[in-house]
Amino acid sequence: MTKTTKIILALLVAFATVIAIAFNTSNKSQESPKKMTPSYPSNIELAMYQHGDDWQKKYPTVVAAETQNFGLNFYKAMNFDPNALPSVTINAGETKTVIPKVLSISATEEKNRSPEIISIFITARVKNGGAMSHDEARLYILDLIEKFTAAGWKIAFSFNKPRLSGIHALNYYGADALDPNYKLSLAEWMQLDGSLNWKLYLNHTYMRVTVDRDQDHLDPNKPGAYIISLTIEPHEEVQRMYVDQKERDHWRQLWIPIARKLRSERNIKEATLKAQGIPIVSDYKDPELPPAPPGQQNPVIPKDLQ
Template sequence: MSKTAIITLAVLLAIIGVIASITSRAEPPRQEQAKPAYPAHIELALYQRGEDWQKKYSTALAPEIKNFGVSIYKTQPFESNALPSAIVDAGGVRTVIPNALSIMATDDQDRDVGITIIDINARVKNGGAMSHDEARLYILDLVEKFTALGWKTAFSFNKPRLSGIHALNYYGADDLDPNYKLSFAEWMQLDGSLNWELYLNHTYMRVTVDRDQDHLDPNKPGAYIMSFTIEPHEEVQRMYVDEKERDHWRQLWIPIARKLRSERNIKEATLKAQGIPIVSDYKDPELPPAPPGQQNPVIPKDLQ
């Protein structure tokens, strides 16, 4: 290529570069893709179809995960300044859990019954470091709101029926009375996770409070998080028998209940002898309605 041709080519390339530069400056700046607007409230119910929940909140939920006969549906990470409320339908009663950090629903695909477990993690108040008393008052107020809706304490069939300070002394943090307002001193003395077992309309809810174990100085801020596990009564009852027998657990229930009740009676007799009152008017929840083709056993007098 001649020297003249080389110079001509260089000039052309320079001109093209200038035009491209001018054009690029003239183009409007590209806008970042807008993040999806997540709803302020996310509702779900036990035995609801997971795929229906996914369709309703498609922008808020991550892709479905299939694993060993179940499908798991989880929410996407939320903006920390715009956490939604989770609203769970428990037999027609809508229970609101504010500041949900994550919501997960497990759909039992093998049995084709829909969602059988709901797990929710929630922020305590505004999150971050806060005084222990601030956290205590917020959490106890939330538990009080649950009891106002009708949620009541639920005892395992073999556990003694205790309330208030007596439940606190016996169970510690494992099974707190939702109607007992823990003092600040009691709150700080409890070890490990704090738990309330609640029941309403054939639905169980376990409320758990975890706190940073390295920041338990009552005079300094702590860090808290709450979790909620919600299950149908039917699914809880099924766990009392071996997996292969769970579809007909009702046929096996009476001897199991007698064994568990005997354990409770022995424990309660020991406590009574020590002068500790028993909540004798507490009755175990009635068995959940039987599915088509089955019926609940007749409960004998010694188990009523």
């Protein structure tokens, strides 16, 4: 199963309709037992490579499992009280990252490998949800991004993309790869097309923060509607996707020529930008390869790729 298929399946699970739990209060009698409101935690913790069944056992009133799928196990949590949405704490290495006002959580395991969570997808409200001014949404989201960077998350560039920051990244990438350290003005915010994206990295973990807004309500003088989604994956899983599926268990043996090809593409793009007077973030280094599993070892990185 391809990564694209996995993502589509996860999105279908995660974007299921979020509804409040309904209670039937009619036809009550003294003989009828009272229906108890499920107990939902105010915070839910989840870690990469955690076993999905352990997560379900920790939050039995929240987490539901779908384990009859071919090749994948899905775990999902949603249908929270809309007036008391929980926060989610993601454990990335030794760093804990908090996402407030979460609407849904989904986690994915691969059955044919060690049954551990290798992908997390979260949707969350912007402030209290509903209609709000675009500037209100902008300030809330930029503050959340700032909290992530304060926790240690840093910008991550694709291996073949030029290393740009600030206004130069905005001009080159548009909304596809925003600099988390650049404070978009309201005018810049409103000029961006489509979803807004920040790609971050910390402790061998990647996190993509995506902000979607109602495309029919983009008048800067009228309220808009926003939602945040976060896709979190370990570095190991991201690296595996650079090779064909049948070769993914030994991708490390194939990495050096792949890295050279990607770096060459980046170098060409950066040389063109330098010739135009655009500065390159030359002190940015691609993340080190993730630790190798037992029985394997990382390749020695040659100087031209360091």
